[in-house]
Amino acid sequence: MKRYTVALIKGDGIGPEIIDEAVKVLDAISVKEDLEITYKEALLGGSAIEMKGTPIPPETIEIAKSADAVLFGAIGGPKWDDLPRDQRPETGLLKLRKALEVFANLRPVRVYDELINASTLKPEVIKGSDLIVVRELTGGLYFGEPRGYEGEKAFNTMVYTKDEVRRIAKKAFEIAMKRNKKVTSVDKANVLEVSQLWRDTVNEVAQEFPEITLEHMYVDNAAMQLVRDPKQFDVIVTGNIFGDILSDEASMLSGSIGLLPSASIGEKYGLYEPIHGSAPDIAGQGIANPIAMIASAAMMLKYQFGEERAANRIEEAIKKVLKEGYRTRDIAAFDAKEVVTTSEMGSLIAQYASEL
Ligand code: IPM
Ligand code: MN
Numbered sequence: 001m002k003r004y005t006v007a008l009i010k011g012d013g014i015g016p017e018i019i020d021e022a023v024k025v026l027d028a029i030s031v032k033e034d035l036e037i038t039y040k041e042a043l044l045g046g047s048a049i050e051m052k053g054t055p056i057p058p059e060t061i062e063i064a065k066s067a068d069a070v071l072f073g074a075i076g077g078p079k080w081d082d083l084p085r086d087q088r089p090e091t092g093l094l095k096l097r098k099a100l101e102v103f104a105n106l107r108p109v110r111v112y113d114e115l116i117n118a119s120t121l122k123p124e125v126i127k128g129s130d131l132i133v134v135r136e137l138t139g140g141l142y143f144g145e146p147r148g149y150e151g152e153k154a155f156n157t158m159v160y161t162k163d164e165v166r167r168i169a170k171k172a173f174e175i176a177m178k179r180n181k182k183v184t185s186v187d188k189a190n191v192l193e194v195s196q197l198w199r200d201t202v203n204e205v206a207q208e209f210p211e212i213t214l215e216h217m218y219v220d221n222a223a224m225q226l227v228r229d230p231k232q233f234d235v236i237v238t239g240n241i242f243g244d245i246l247s248d249e250a251s252m253l254s255g256s257i258g259l260l261p262s263a264s265i266g267e268k269y270g271l272y273e274p275i276h277g278s279a280p281d282i283a284g285q286g287i288a289n290p291i292a293m294i295a296s297a298a299m300m301l302k303y304q305f306g307e308e309r310a311a312n313r314i315e316e317a318i319k320k321v322l323k324e325g326y327r328t329r330d331i332a333a334f335d336a337k338e339v340v341t342t343s344e345m346g347s348l349i350a351q352y353a354s355e356l
Contacts, residue, residue, distance in 0.1 A: 013278025015073025118255025135243025
């Protein structure tokens with residue numbers, strides 16, 4: 001039997017409901033794959049503010065570092081929106097990413113054939129799209145100094161070092177080697193020095209990967225190309241803020257942001273979370289889509305634990321529930337046979353994943 005410990009950060013809004021479904025699925029496949037996963041809960045975001053007076057209590061970082069991986073739901077909500085920046089729930093998440101040095105955020109975008117009509121884009125445009133956004137996560141505009149809000153003036157700094165660009169570029173090229181061997185590096189090198197350094201560095205790293213086709217694209221053009229012809233992309237590598245924006249945009253190829261998982265990885269630690277937020281407006285109603293969270297757990301099995309077969313069980317089970325027409329409310333309008341709750345969706349995926 002293989003044993004793993006997972007730090008569980010439920011967070012705010014729909015976070016707790018979707019995490020519960022991911023655990024349900026993990027427990028179901030553990031039996032089949034002879035795994036023993038033990039969970040250790042930690043507080044982050046709004047719930048941590050309520051219980052501990054800070055968005056990231058020190059023990060959360062300890063628990064996260066002592067576990068083999070971190071599974072994270074979502075944070076934030078209107079209740080904490082008016083707090084100063086360094087006390088907001090989001091600051092907790094950014095500090096956690098930084099503490100774990102998970103510099104590479106992998107956001108795969110898959111279009112499920114069963115949901116081809118769920119996208120607002122034309123089926124012929126999106127059918128067969130399969131891309132991954134590799135977003136730099138611990139640098140750039142989110143973390144650059146100086147920053148500040150001083151009366152009539154406020155400022156942030158977009159800064160990257162060559163080392164930071166090298167390691168994310170290398171990660172993107174390695175991922176592309178296992179896919180269709182194409183990398184699109186997205187920047188704003190026609191305006192920003194930081195993007196010029198980004199581009200030069202990506203070109204240098206490309207020398208080590210002669211089999212990869214590399215192209216550079218300005219971020220404004222990339223935003224347009226993503227909806228014009230998403231099939232042209234394989235691996236998109238970009239900085240923190242551009243990656244944040246482009247991955248939300250790309251999620252609409254799949255029809256619902258409730259479907260897309262992510263993995264944040266570094267040299268040592270791994271943080272697995274859906275790309276969507278805490279959706280406070282629908283929290284506690286049992287209508288949230290747990291698929292992005294469950295698919296994030298599958299990414300954890302694959303990337304962190306090397307448990308490919310267990311991960312495949314989950315991915316196949318997700319395809320099967322969609323094929324059979326089970327839909328949560330966000331995707332209910334599209335070829336639904338039955339509209340199910342968050343928990344029913346989790347149970348179905350757990351059941352199918354263990355039957356496979
Ligand atoms: C994301 C989120 C976060 C980000 C927020 C909640 C800080 O939008 O994971 O994409 O901007 O990185
Ligand atoms: Mn985002």
